[in-house]
Amino acid sequence: xxxxxxxxxxxxxxxxxxxxxxxxxxxxxxxxxxxxxxxxxxxxxxxxxxxxxxxxxxxxxxxxxxxxxxxxxxxxxxxxxxxxxxxxxxxxxxxxxxxxxxxxxxxxxxxxxxxxxxxxxxxxxxxxxxxxxxxxxxxxxxxxxxxxxxxxxxxxxxxxxxxxxxxxxxxxxxxxxxxxxxxxxxxxxxxxxxxxxxxxxxxxxxxxxxxxxxxxxxxxxxxxxxxxxxxxxxxxxxxxxxxxxxxxxxxxxxxxxxxxxxxxxxxxxxxxxxxxxxxxxxxxxxxxxxxxx
Amino acid sequence: xxxxxxxxxxxxxxxxxxxxxxxxxxxxxxxxxxxxxxxxxxxxxxxxxxxxxxxxxxxxxxxxxxxxxxxxxxxxxxxxxxxxxxxxxxxxxxxxxxxxxxxxxxxxxxxxxxxxxxxxxxxxxxxxxxxxxxxxxxxxxxxxxxxxxxxxxxxxxxxxxxxxxxxxxxxxxxxxxxxxxxxxxxxxxxxxxxxxxxxxxxxxxxxxxxxxxxxxxxxxxxxxxxxxxxxxxxxxxxxxxxxxxxxxxxxxxxxxxxxxxxxxxxxxxxxxxxxxxxxxxxxxxxxxxxxxxxxxxxxxxxxxxxxxxxxxxxxxxxxxxxxxxxxxxxxxxxxxxxxxxxxxxxxxxxxxxxxxxxxxxxxxxxxxxxxxxxxxxxxxxxxxxxxxx
Numbered sequence: 182x183x184x185x186x187x188x189x190x191x192x193x194x195x196x197x198x199x200x201x202x203x204x205x206x207x208x209x210x211x212x213x214x215x216x217x218x219x220x221x222x223x224x225x226x227x228x229x230x231x232x233x234x235x236x237x238x239x240x241x242x243x244x245x246x247x248x249x250x251x252x253x254x255x256x257x258x259x260x261x262x263x264x265x266x267x268x269x270x271x272x273x274x275x276x277x278x279x280x281x282x283x284x285x286x287x288x289x290x291x292x293x294x295x296x297x298x299x300x301x302x303x304x305x306x307x308x309x310x311x312x313x314x315x316x317x318x319x320x321x322x323x324x325x326x327x328x329x330x331x332x333x334x335x336x337x338x339x340x341x342x343x344x345x346x347x348x349x350x351x352x353x354x355x356x357x358x359x360x361x362x363x364x365x366x367x368x369x370x371x372x373x374x375x376x377x378x379x380x381x382x383x384x385x386x387x388x389x390x391x392x393x394x395x396x397x398x399x400x401x402x403x404x405x406x407x408x409x410x411x412x413x414x415x416x417x418x419x420x421x422x423x424x425x426x427x428x429x430x431x432x433x434x435x436x437x438x439x440x441x442x443x444x445x446x447x448x449x450x451x452x453x454x455x456x457x458x459x460x461x462x463x464x465x466x467x468x469x470x471x472x473x474x
Numbered sequence: 475x476x477x478x479x480x481x482x483x484x485x486x487x488x489x490x491x492x493x494x495x496x497x498x499x500x501x502x503x504x505x506x507x508x509x510x511x512x513x514x515x516x517x518x519x520x521x522x523x524x525x526x527x528x529x530x531x532x533x534x535x536x537x538x539x540x541x542x543x544x545x546x547x548x549x550x551x552x553x554x555x556x557x558x559x560x561x562x563x564x565x566x567x568x569x570x571x572x573x574x575x576x577x578x579x580x581x582x583x584x585x586x587x588x589x590x591x592x593x594x595x596x597x598x599x600x601x602x603x604x605x606x607x608x609x610x611x612x613x614x615x616x617x618x619x620x621x622x623x624x625x626x627x628x629x630x631x632x633x634x635x636x637x638x639x640x641x642x643x644x645x646x647x648x649x650x651x652x653x654x655x656x657x658x659x660x661x662x663x664x665x666x667x668x669x670x671x672x673x674x675x676x677x678x679x680x681x682x683x684x685x686x687x688x689x690x691x692x693x694x695x696x697x698x699x700x701x702x703x704x705x706x707x708x709x710x711x712x713x714x715x716x717x718x719x720x721x722x723x724x725x726x727x728x729x730x731x732x733x734x735x736x737x738x739x740x741x742x743x744x745x746x747x748x749x750x751x752x753x754x755x756x757x758x759x760x761x762x763x764x765x766x767x768x769x770x771x772x773x774x775x776x777x778x779x780x781x782x783x784x785x786x787x788x789x790x791x792x793x794x795x796x797x798x799x800x801x802x803x804x805x806x807x808x809x810x811x812x813x814x815x816x817x818x819x820x821x822x823x824x825x826x827x828x829x830x831x832x833x834x835x836x837x838x839x840x841x842x843x844x845x846x847x848x849x850x851x852x853x854x855x856x857x858x859x860x861x862x863x
Binding site for chain 2: 184187188191192195296297298299301304309311313318320389392393394395399402403434435436437438439440442443444446447
């Protein structure tokens, strides 16, 4: 039982990171129906910004996270303006290929600028404390990751449900042309979506860096892919779905390693993607709308 | 006037032509005074620290040999290229080195990259000396069982590292129950695992669980939590430092105190900076040599390396150094700067005194030599013991 609770904690903190990244995927998809494959790499850039803020400027972890979120928000908006906006009315496959191009661009420009080797987050940036509660080992970084993920998700829910911007985002997601007729600036709304999505990825990047101590220019690929699976699992385009999908992925991976065999972990994770696409392509939270005539 | 200028032009053309011939002669004469040595190593990418250090060791050896008058009265001329820790790149770098008329190639470091380079070297009949490629199929063709005529190495092979750590765990640490948690995406780690398993069970121990991770994994807590519940005496973690360092850190965070062991893929300064000195206590890895060895030959090498590079030579530096020295010995034995004769001479080397131990090349082109167990103590690598096969 004790081991099971420990595995739950392991799964939740891993899931929190996946969920944060998955949110960005889902938000962008919900609005412009684009799978932004560069999203995992924005997370990597966020981790690097956090790293340099901690090491070069000696800031604390919260400041590092805010800095990473700000810079990546700007980066996200820029990427949308330069790479995706000119293609908004072209085929979806063209935009998808551009997204892969942006992803490779971010990876290799980082290698060019910073070199390919990994950087190590300083131990002092986030001193690890272990709390032993009834034989369980709970680390302060587990608490940090889960709490900050939950707080960020609550803020996101607030923005989307209760603010004017959020209302605009929902409107654009529902019907772009009708939104324009209602006097909503579609360009501005899409920019804001990219800013928020990228900021969440950056926050996840800093958490990832602190949690696993290292960052390298290709760090974003695997978590990005896993988060993509999480977003599809929950139903791509649906925000609560991405959160649930992230946590389910984290728990699933942990339980497969913990009670099955660690060698099958990725096979199960990506097997789930295939199953979902076969059985319920709209995801766990998706509704089958059918074709409208 | 016109006719005259034509004559002049003809004379000019003749002159240029003759000059070219003279220059050509000079060029080829220059070539015979130098022996080109290809250095094809990983200077960037995943295992950049291995390649960089091996290059530094090799260059030091070349400088020392040249300062002492060279080999066969000729100077060694290193031609250095980066294979970026990519298998395909190792192959194309070799192809470009072959074009530079090298007598032998030093590197690459990992077994996978050497496998990439192998076909090019075999086709062109030029010896490849691998400093640290420890997979058993590097020098031997898996399908036919035949030894690859032009592929050599100065390190011991994977089976030996696994066997060595199993010997150490069973005899020195008195371990009875072991768990293997290794990189399942690399040939290197798989080789270590197989032979660890074999020797450990032969010595009466039991492997109570086998787990695996893949390259670029950063989260190991699920499997580690399971391993903690099994309460093993020893955990064997064959893999590379990028994954092993966070793995050990997470193991200690979860309260696993058992000794952890691995192979020379652990040998990187990043181990300490990622995992921290305290977490690394009670962990051990097999290696080719220790810079703390009091052997006068090693002390002299360490001093020269430190003077040149302002850092301690690790095993890769020592193996890079030995690779060049072994090649020089081969050239002397062959009495010619010819790749084919060099390969024949290398295959016959006996009792060559290297920094990483006395070695003889066996019929599978593997050196027969001893290895050491290195222990991490508060973030420092300390030589624990030397184990003879």
